[in-house]
Each structure stands twice: as C-alpha cells, then as structure tokens.
Amino acid sequence: MPAVRPLPQLGSIFLDARGEDRALRVSWHHESGLVVVSLWRENVCAGSFRLTVDEVPDLIDLLRSGLDRAYDAALGEREDPGDDRADTAPLYGIG
Template identity: 55%
Template sequence: MPSTGTVFPDLRGDARLLRATWHQERQVVVFSVWRDNVCVSTFRLAADEVPDLIALLHDGLDEAYAAARERVERVEHLRRPSQAG
C-alpha cells in the first residue's frame, strides 16, 4: 500500500479523478486516472524527477497569481475616485 496519497476531481466531471500516491519502497509517485471507479491509466514518476514537477506547478501558480494581482490592481485603479479637481 502507498504511504501517502490524494485524489483530485477532474474539472470536466463525469466521475473522472486523478489519484496521486507515493510509494516509498519503490521511490515513485504513481498517478492514476479513474473514471466511474475504474482505473483507466497509470503513470509512474521517479522520486528524483518530482522536484521538476513541483517547480513546474510552483512557476505556474506564481504566474497565475501575478496575473490575478494585476487584474485586481487594474480594477481597483478604475474604481478609485479621480484625484483631479
């Protein structure tokens, strides 16, 4: 049995899930794709490649947060009363 794991629902619904499990004894992360409680695909990622995946996710979140901050700042700027007068 895996030592840790979690499940993520697919945004498309239809009972699709991504399950990620850490297998310490093999030093791998297994990603499995499930649909209607049936595993339809698996992918094994070596533990020494996990930092690259984490870096990709981290960089993507940084980019998304920066874009969101810019949108909020633009909206706040438009809502401020004019300083002229």
C-alpha cells in the same frame, strides 16, 4: 475487472473540475522509489504515469511556477482591468 486497491499511506485523490466521476490519483510508493499519477473514470483506472522520486522536484517546480504566474495574472487583473497585455511565455521550459 480487478478491484480498486486502496491508496498507500501517503496519497490523495483530486476530483476533475468537469465532474463526470473523473479523478486524478497520486500515490507515493517509497518501497520502489516511485510516485504514481493515475487518471480515473468512475472506479476504472484509465491510465497511469510513474515518476521516479528524483523527478518529483521538477514537477513541483513546474506546478509552483504555474501557480505563481496565475496569482500574478489575477493580481494584475484586479489592479489594472484595462491592461490588454498578456503573458504569452509558456509555463514550461527546457533547461
């Protein structure tokens, strides 16, 4: 089994909420114009996805939109706990 390579200068590791030694690793590779998102289980890479630098803003926009909706929903629950309405619009969109 190949050894785990250290993260480049710009990168981070996020631990999975389920535990069990699962993690998401994000690393910038400026020399090749890529951001690599990889899934890890213990010290083994289970899969990776390469985004071009030009695709990263769309991912950031999607994450920001989802976060905004989560905050709005949490705020709405605190303001009116009896409100049964739910925002059923998807967090993703086309166009």
